[in-house]
Amino acid sequence: VLPAARLTDSGAERRVGVEIELSGIDLPTMAGALQLHFGGDIRRVSSYEMRLEDTEFGSFGVEIDSQLIKWIGREMVKRDHPLVGLQHRATDAMGLLMMNVVPGEVVTPPIPFSKLPDLDPVIVSLREAGAKGTHASPWYAFGVHFNVELPHIDAATLTAYMKAFAILNDWLIGHEAVDITRRIPPYIN
Numbered sequence: 001v002l003p004a005a006r007l008t009d010s011g012a013e014r015r016v017g018v019e020i021e022l023s024g025i026d027l028p029t030m031a032g033a034l035q036l037h038f039g040g041d042i043r044r045v046s047s048y049e050m051r052l053e054d055t056e057f058g059s060f061g062v063e064i065d066s067q068l069i070k071w072i073g074r075e076m077v078k079r080d081h082p083l084v085g086l087q088h089r090a091t092d093a094m095g096l097l098m099m100n101v102v103p104g105e106v107v108t109p110p111i112p113f114s115k116l117p118d119l120d121p122v123i124v125s126l127r128e129a130g131a132k133g134t135h136a137s138p139w140y141a142f143g144v145h146f147n148v149e150l151p152h153i154d155a156a157t158l159t160a161y162m163k164a165f166a167i168l169n170d171w172l173i174g175h176e177a178v179d180i181t182r183r184i185p186p187y188i189n
Helices: 027-038 067-078 084-098 113-128 155-175
Strands: 015-022 041-046 049-055 058-064 104-107 144-148
Touching: 015 113, 027 041, 027 049, 027 058, 027 104, 027 113, 041 067, 049 067, 058 067
Parallel strands: none
Antiparallel strands: 015 104, 015 144, 041 049, 049 058, 058 104
């Protein structure tokens, strides 16, 4: 169901960025599933980050969902560390291990609301490749996040959205039955 306010002030269709957290498959497999459906070129940023560039929507991110781990990977590449070749092999293995604690993540560029169904076949491909969601283990606390473009950027709209969040946050947690094991990890906040 699409929202009532489908356009921005400029008359463009509103967009939404989607973040999909998962485990069980490596970053190249995740990037390959995206490329299968959207085309584009895969670029390795580091052992913990990849990009799918030049798609009809823009660039997708495929990464380990940890700022610290991504920073370490970028620093190793930036400094052209003498062990960077060995680092790639070791961190590929470590990345798989980390994904049992810290999720991998697909980050979409802003996609028009009407094009969101284009992500459905990607989800199927990720599952078929072995991706696991939050209910696959009591240690997992993954989510799917929708970063929705506001219809207007004015005080009244911003206030209404903040009020709605403040009023509904506790209800959402209760309604979705978010258990304590999924609320403890710091990346859940």
